[in-house]
Amino acid sequence: MSKRPKRLLALLLIALLLLGVTGCGGGESGGTDGAEDIRLLVWAPSEDQAQASGEWLQTCCENFAAQHPEWNITFNYGVADEATSASTVAYDPEDSADVFMYANDNITVLTDAKALAKIGGKYADQIKSFTSEALVDSVSLDGYLYGVPYTTNTWYMFYDKSVFTEEDVKSLEAMLAKGKVAFPFTNSWYLPAFYVGNGCTLFGNANQEDLGVDFGGDNAVEVTDYLIDLVNNPNFVVDADGAGMAGLRDGSIHAIFTGSWDAPSIKEILGDNMGAAAPPTYTLNGETKQMLAYAGSKAIGVNAHSENMVAAVELAIYLGSAEAQKLHYDLRSTIPSNTELMTHEDIAADPVVIAQNDTFDRTSILQPTVSAMGNCWTPVENMGKAIRNGTTTHDNAAEQTRGMNEAMNSNGIS
Template sequence: MKNSWKRFWLGGLVLGVSAIALAGCGNKSDDQSASSDTNSSQVKGDIKLWVDTEHIAAIKGQVSKFEKANPDVKVKIKTGSSADALKDVSKDPEKAADVFMMPHDQIGQMAEAGLLYPVGKKQVATIKKNNVDSAIQGVTWKNKVYGYPYGIESQVLYYNKSKLSENDVKSWDSLTQKGKLGANFAENGANYIFAPLFMSNGDVLYGENGEDLKGTNFNNQNGVEVLSWIAKQKSNPGVVQTNAAALANLQSGKIDAFLSGPWSKNDVKKALGDKMAVAAYPTVNFGSGEKQMKAFLGVKVYGVNQQTKSPLASMALANYLSNEKTQEIEFKKNGVVPSNKRAQEATNVKTDAVAKSVMAMSDNDHSVVMPKLPEMTTFWPPMDSLINDVYKGKINATQYQAKLDKFVSDNAKKTK
């Protein structure tokens, strides 16, 4: 599946006001959410399930098993768009699906808008026990869990192993000295790939936990170093500005590597065949020694509609569709890298080059879990402009501090 959460970030900037306006629906109390842990004999009702088209084949069998184990529950599977979960549920929560796929970064907006049912205490304990820390962080908002993780996703480095060795790709400098890296600094979408450079150099976005509106500190010496580094890439002969043409350039040999996610696995395989190799991100030197280059990490989630008429059944289904077995099936059929720790230990997962690299990227040293603040929707355009203009030379070094000061100030403003 394409990185649906990215598509939301870049295309859903107008959703904040309409979604937050729904906050009058209110959030369920801890006592109410805890009721989801009631005896399974009380699990009953008709449930509507929204999933992305490519996932239907993978989960049909699991849904049938769930219905067999819960004879008083009937599940109707409908095609939905996980990227548009916020928008689609917001339109009419009472008519929306009871359970739906969503990207974790929408949790903040949906929870604030009263669109998500908090997970029950026993299920929270199960989620925390069975899933990697980054996935738990992804589904947690203001110390409450609002979703059921079923996969993790991050950018990795794809490269042509006939041109570059494992050692060559361990640092940005050696990678771009010995080969050519296709990278997008100059067009829309540069923000998603290169905004984490600030965190790579020790800064934070919305504070340490990603929930502090005024916690961004890019306007310091670390941030200035990042902008200086970006500017230098324009004259780096080993960096080729490429975006939509990356795969074609990889196949033709114009570039030897590029940064993308699991969604590009099959296309890269077609382009490179047996020459395809995958690795975690390289290190980067901003001027004060090698630092681990970081990426944003996304968590694939099942959410439960707060307006569902069958909360116990809906939570039970979401829990079942995010369990170890279902995650193993999702990996086998769709390449979704599991968030479940036991599923990650499966031989076919551990030996898959892309999955192995994504799992390596999922720790705090290699990635930053995408913040869930509603204001994240206003982060992207100015960050894109900043990266693009610095790379193109439209902003000179004497302006870096002022530009960062303005960025941080604007980024701390509450969404209206």
């Protein structure tokens, strides 16, 4: 009868499934040389581990193991990029990597989940010895240090040197007079630069949640009025969905605002004409104001649930050390933050490094890490869109600006 083959088939399928399942399972290697056997799970973005970009993570981890004969370390690697690792770690810290990388704007997500180890004592001193104070602050919360910063994370300006001189790029008005400038006007990571530049504050610009957001005063209304005129400037282009990069490619746009992740593409398009500079100033009612970008950092965090805490912390510090950062720069052009490296001739001459560090030091504010910051993104984005679409005009600018401020100070529920 034909029912038997079918039953057989079903059995076979189940057996296949089970077979596919039992193929793995690691064996512990016994230490014979007296070294302690430990396992470390490390998560990093896939480019840090890819063969094509030089296997930075593996190289560094092996160097680290060679420096520590007291441990017999087995490394396991996983893929989690800085921007999304926090949410992945947060829902199950116990089963996450011992060492992982995160963007500092997610720090409260991680500390709320009790996933980040506090680093203190000699380790904290070691980190502070090669990291600028502002960068240390970016991964500190309530006086505790929560990671090893290894690069800054901000945006600035890339421009075509054949169109703008170094003098031009200091002022947005001078640039608009000479060429086309694209700005991600509807992206709330970029747009607040104008408001913050005119004295608007977020949580006192010092992570004080109870101070709230001050984006509704007369100074904010002035900025809204300025932005309405800016959008109507024929040389100003609203950059959305990659329009800026496309314009740079076909030559119709001469400057865009973005970060180091786009630097290789821009280098390919502009070649030797690529210039990079901190965000320019803008002229508001005759006064010169500096645009101030949001800045943050990327850091190496240690899991508070790690079973090998000492090794994990030392590995994190090694991954943030001058040696590892130099390799990271050579292999992946990750902008170093280590103060010892800033004097290195290759690094000191790189225009992207100069622009990023100049932005971090001079023309940025630390992006607030308090959780109420989560309410600040959508209202600003909506303001950008409303100005672009022409629904916010000089007539209702004051009212709309105050509406934005109200929305930024409310979580939408209470």
